Amino acid sequence: MSYMRSEDRQRQILACAKRVFADRGFHAANISHICEAAGIGRGTLYQYFTNKRSVLTAILRETLDGVKALMARQEAMMAVTGFAPPEKVTRSAAIEFSARGLREVLQVVFADDDTLRILLREAVGLDVDVEQVLGEIDDVLIAIVERSIVASQRAGFIRELDARAVATMVVGGVEKLALAALRSDEPVDLERLAMEATRLHAIGTLSNRLKPEPTTQER
Amino acid sequence: MSYMRSEDRQRQILACAKRVFADRGFHAANISHICEAAGIGRGTLYQYFTNKRSVLTAILRETLDGVKALMARQEAMMAVTGFAPPEKVTRSAAIEFSARGLREVLQVVFADDDTLRILLREAVGLDVDVEQVLGEIDDVLIAIVERSIVASQRAGFIRELDARAVATMVVGGVEKLALAALRSDEPVDLERLAMEATRLHAIGTLSNRLKPEPTTQER
Amino acid sequence: MSYMRSEDRQRQILACAKRVFADRGFHAANISHICEAAGIGRGTLYQYFTNKRSVLTAILRETLDGVKALMARQEAMMAVTGFAPPEKVTRSAAIEFSARGLREVLQVVFADDDTLRILLREAVGLDVDVEQVLGEIDDVLIAIVERSIVASQRAGFIRELDARAVATMVVGGVEKLALAALRSDEPVDLERLAMEATRLHAIGTLSNRLKPEPTTQER
C-alpha cells in the first residue's frame, strides 16, 4: 500500500486505464486489469471514479479539453494575424500553411497511439454518454477545420463551398488514414498525414489536362 | 412454434438481429431481444448460429458479399468500356461520372440506416474477428475507389497521386458525413453524399485566384 | 440439472428461501444459500425472482394473501350469523367465541415458526418496500380484530371504546408473546396464546374487590 496525493493518483489511474483500454479494448478490460496496472486495490479506483465507464469518459474528456484549448488558442492567434492577398501566395505555400494547422489538431487528438485507438475504436458504439463526449470531440475538431476554411474563404484562398461538410470530410478522411495505419501496426506519421490530406483536399484529384468548363471555372 | 425452411429462418433471424443491433447496440442487445423480435425461442437461434457474435459477423458478411459482388461487377464493366480522351471530357462530366460510381458503392454498404449504424458504430471495437470482417469490407471499399482512381489516372483524367491513400480518405470522408447525418437523425441522402464528396476530392478547395506555381502546376 | 414446471419451481424456491431466511436472517442469507437449499444454480433463481428482496416480499405476500382471504371468509360468515342478545351469553362463552376468532387469525399469520420469525424479525426495518407489505399485513390483521370488536360492540357484548386502538394493542400483545416464545425456543402454542390474550383483553386485570365507581361503571 502506497499513499499518493489525490490528484496524482487520479492521473496515474487514468494513464494506466488508457493503456489498458487501448490494449485490450473497453469490454475485455476489467477493473482488475486497470487496478493491477496501477498497482492499487480494486476498491481504490472507486474512490476516484464512480464507474468503469466514467474512467473512459474521463480519458475522452482529456482529449476534449485538449481540442477545446487548441480551438481557443487558434482563435486568439487568428485575431492578430492577417492574411496576405491571395495573388501574392503560391498554392503550395497555402497548402503548407493549412497542413500546419491540421497537424496541430492531429497532434492533440492523436497525441499517442493509445488515445487514437480509444477514440476511433474502443469508445465507439458503447453508450449514449460516451457517444456524446465523442460527438463533442468530433464537433470541436470539425469546427476547428471549418473555421480555418471559412477564414481562408474570406481571405479569398478558398472557393465557395459548404465549409461544414468539407471539414467533416477532411476529419473523416484523416481518421480513416490513421485507422489504416493503426491496423497495419505501423506508427502513425501525423506530419505526413496532415500534408497528404491537405494536398488532396486543396487541389483535388483532377488532372489539368481535362477540358476546362465552357462557362465558369469555379463551382 | 412455427416451422420454417432452414434458409428462410436464418435469413429472418438475421433481418431481426440487424434491426435489434442497430436499435440497441451490440452489447445492450440480448439474445432474448433478437429471439423475441424473430418470434422464436432462445434455443432455436443456436441451431442457426453458433454465437451471438456470429450473428453479427453474418450480418457484416452480407455487406462484405455485397461489396465484393459490386467489385466483380465493376471489373466486368471496365473490361468493356473505354475512356474517352480527357481533352474531350469536361470537368463536371468527369465528376458526375465518378460520383455515379461512388453512389453505387454507397448504395451497397449503406443499403439502409441499420446497416450503416452497425458498420460505423455497433460493430466497431468489438473483437478481433469482427474487426477483421470490418477490415475486409473497408479493404474492398477502398479497393473499389482506388481502382476507379487508377483507371482514371491511366486515362489521364486524374493527376498522379497515392491512389490508395486518396481512396482511403474518400471513404473516410464519406463515412464521416454519413455518421454526422446519422447522429442528427436526418435521413442519409446517398445521392447528395456521393456528389458532394466527389466534387471536393475532384477539384479541391483552393480558389483559382491563388497565384499559380512558378514552375509546374501539377505535383 | 432437473427440470420442473415453472410454477412448482417458484413454489419450491419460496419454500427453501423461507427456511433459509428464518434460519440465518435476511442479510446473512446469501442467494447461494437459498439456491443450494433449493438444489438449483444461482442464475436459476433470477428467472423466477427479480431480486433477493423480491424473494422476501413474495414470501410476505403469501401471508398477506392468507390474511386477506381470511378477512373475506369472515366477512361472508358474519353476513349470515347473528349474535344472541348479550343477556343470554355468559362472559366465558363470549371470550371463547372471541378467542376462536383470534386463533383463526394466528393460524394464518403464524402458520409456522419460520413465517413467524420472518414476519416479526427478519423482515423488520429492511426497506420501504418490505415495510409496506409488512404494514399491509398489519393493517389487515388489525382490521380483522377491529371488525370483530365493532360487531361485538353493536351486539352489545363490548363496551364503547376506540376499536382501532384496542385491536392494535391486541395484535401487538399477541405478537410480543409469540416473539417471547420464539426467543426461548419453545414451540408457539397458538391455542393458548389466543385464549390468554382474549381473556386479558376481555375482562381486564382489575380485581372485583376494587371499590366500584361512584357514578358509572362503564367508561
Next chain:
Amino acid sequence: MSYMRSEDRQRQILACAKRVFADRGFHAANISHICEAAGIGRGTLYQYFTNKRSVLTAILRETLDGVKALMARQEAMMAVTGFAPPEKVTRSAAIEFSARGLREVLQVVFADDDTLRILLREAVGLDVDVEQVLGEIDDVLIAIVERSIVASQRAGFIRELDARAVATMVVGGVEKLALAALRSDEPVDLERLAMEATRLHAIGTLSNRLKPEPTTQER
C-alpha cells in the same frame, strides 16, 4: 480537525449516529454518513468504537441503562410506599396510578422518536449480539410492568393472572400502538398511550350487560 475530550466525542458520535440510524436505517446508513454528521473523519470513529455494530449496541445500551435505572428507582420507591386497601380505592384511581407508572417507563424507552424507531425497527433482526441487547431491554421492560402487576396483585387490586404473560402483552400492545403512530408520522403521545393501554388492560373490553358467570366472577 477539532479536538474534544474523549468522553464528549463519544457522546457526540452516538447522538449523531442515533439520528442517522433512525433516518436511514441501520443498513442504509454508512459509516461515512455518521462521520459526516458528526463532522469527523471516517477513521476517527474507530478510535471510539470497534465496529459499526458496536455503535448501535452502544445506543441500545443507553436505553438499557435507562430502564435498568428506572427499575432500581421504582424498587426503592416501592420499599417505602404501601398500598391503600382496595376497598378504599376507585377503579379509575387505580387505573390512573398504573398509567402513571407505565408512562414513566415509556418516557425512558421512547425518549424520542429516534430511539423508538431504532428499538422497534432498525435494530430488529440484525444480529445475535444486537438481538441480545434488545432482549435484555425487553426483559427489563416486562419485568417492570410485571412487578407492578404482582405488587398490585398482592395489594388485592388485581385479580389472579399470569403476571409475566400479561406484562408481555401490555408491552407488546403499547409498542404496536407506538409503531402505528410512527408509521403515520404523527407524534407519539406517550401520555395518551399509557392511559389508553392501561384502561384497556385494566377493565377489559366486555360490556357489563353480559350475563354474569353463574359461579365465580373471577377466573
Next chain:
DNA sequence: AATGAATGAGAGTTCATTCAT
C-alpha cells in the same frame, strides 16, 4: 488525536450458452 487514502472480501446480478423435453 485525527485523518482519509487504501483495501479486498464478498455481495448481487447478468446473460450467453446448453440440454432435457
Next chain:
DNA sequence: CATGAATGAACTCTCATTCAT
C-alpha cells in the same frame, strides 16, 4: 425442429475497516 428451464462464470461495485501520515 423448437423450446425455455437451467446454468455458472464472470462481472461490477460497496463499504466496513485498516493504517501511513
